[in-house]
Amino acid sequence: MHYRTPRIVQPGSGRPLLWTLLVLLGLFAAGGYLWLQVGQNGGPDPERLQARIAADSARIKALEKERGQLLEQVAMLEQTSQIDRAAVQQVREQLAAFQQERSKMEEELTFLRSMVSTREDREAIRVQRLVIEKGGAEGRYRYRFTITRNMQNGGTASGWVFFAVDGTRGGKPAWLPLREITEEGTEKLKMKFRNFQDIEGEIQLPDDFKPLKVIIEVKPSNRKLPPVKQRFDWKVTG
Incomplete structure (x- = not known):
């Protein structure tokens, strides 16, 4: 792993x-x-x-x-x-x-x-500001996003972040986890922060894969913080 x-x-x-x-x-x-x-x-x-x-x-x-x-x-x-x-x-x-x-x-x-929102229905942890940019080679992309938490909760948030790309491959639905689209076979990303943390990295998509969605799932180690799973449209900037 x-x-x-x-x-x-x-x-x-x-x-x-x-x-x-x-x-x-x-x-x-x-x-x-x-x-x-x-x-x-x-x-x-x-x-x-x-x-x-x-x-x-x-x-x-x-x-x-x-x-x-x-x-x-x-x-x-x-x-x-x-x-x-x-x-x-x-x-x-x-x-x-x-x-x-x-x-x-x-x-x-x-x-x-x-x-700093005090709304009770707001998620304790959120994924925001996802940016995807073209890399230096065909099918290569850079990503970055920010994980935040409501300051009303206090303490340090730690755990793991899972990143995946959803789309089609050969005309059929396909789902690619991070370990299949990184050179080092990274399975998950470590997080530890009080208010927010910026995460970035690079991925390499197969030639026959058409990306449609980015799926980011956050699993805190603290049981008081619920896991969060968010989907984003695949949009390349720059």
């Missing part, structure tokens, strides 16, 4: 306008990775984290308002020819980056909220 401990991944006249925007982007970059502060082996209590979530939500609204003002300034400057087209294009590119950072920040806030 083979198992692997996954690697834990712990994230001219136009000048004043550009500098203002760059400062805003810096604020977004800092806020977008707030989740790192909760850590995999510790972090703030739920009440403190809720306060940070509220503060960052308010900052998103404020920055969005500032973004609208900057767009108005760009339009005005274009009309009055106060800055050249190259400067306008540069500002527009920065605004696009601004929007991308805003989206990332909202995603991370959603991630944090799921960790």
